[in-house]
Amino acid sequence: MNRSDRALKSRLDALLADLDPAAKIHDDPVGLVRAYEDPDDREVVALLASSLAFGNVTSIRRSIARVLEALDGPPAQAIAMGKPKLLRRLAGFKHRVYRGEHVATLLHRASLVRRQHGTLGAAFASLQFHGTQEALARFGDALRGPNVDRGLAHLVPNARAGSACKRLWLWLRWMIRPDDGIDLGQWPLAPASLLIPVDTHVQRIAFNLGLTERRDASWKTAESITASLRRFDAADPVKYDFAICHLGVSKACPSARNDDACGRCVMQPVCRHWT
Secondary structure: OOOHHHHHHHHHHHHHEEEEEEHHHHHOOOOOOOOOOHHHHHHHHHHHHOOOOOOHHHHHHHHHHHHHHHHOOHHHHHHOOOOEEEHOOOOOOEEOOOEEHHHHHHHHHHHHHHHHOOOOHHHOOOHHHHOOHHHHHHHHHHHHHHOOOOHHHHHHHOOHOOOOOOHHHHHHHHHHHOOOOOOOOOOOOOOOOOOOOHHHHHHHHHHHOOOOOOOOOHHHHHHHHHHHHHHOOOHHHHHHHHHHHHHHHHHOOOOOOHHHHHHHOOHHOOOOOOO
16 A cells, blocks of 8 residues: 555544444434334335435435335335335325335335345345346346336436446445444445445545546446545445545535635545645
């Protein structure tokens, strides 16, 4: 590891050390997942919560809560009620571009996958021999089903199309990474296989830190950032994701150099705006 890498790792480790999971999860969709104790409920709620993680976090959490209230029971059991009942329960639901029928289809398809494999985790594990991108693509195929409209295609993106698949990787991070008060450590799969969930916040901050030279939120950018993070922890490269993302979500990291905000940031000495 060269000198600049050591400096960046030191700052990322400090950022992680300053994180207070108990305080942060109440402003994050994963807090709604951790409210459940049953592993079956957690994987279903995590799929729902990550899939709706699009837009303002307050609106996201409100929409997740609305769906859970409509299910009216333990989520892993409730999603097996059949698609017609799910459609009736979620009639009138809307979150950004997603409507009730999109969420009902996702949950119904998830119940079919669980019926076949026992758990969603077992289903994803069965696809690992296809390689990371194709495994995620096939899993998305199973969750979308046939006759996919534009809203459902956005809710469950196709990894083959080059999308960063941010929300699917967020779900997998929650389920696979060790339990650290944020992620759940529920599926016995290797965290080394994860890609960082890339949205505009993560892409911008990763660029500022020199973790990537790419300026788009794509699959290739996710690979680029993750490859850089593997230099610091090959076994668990995305352990920094939550801390990096919340720098942007909390607006602690502004979109342009700002003396006041940047002066308080632990990442300032390794940020492009200052080096």
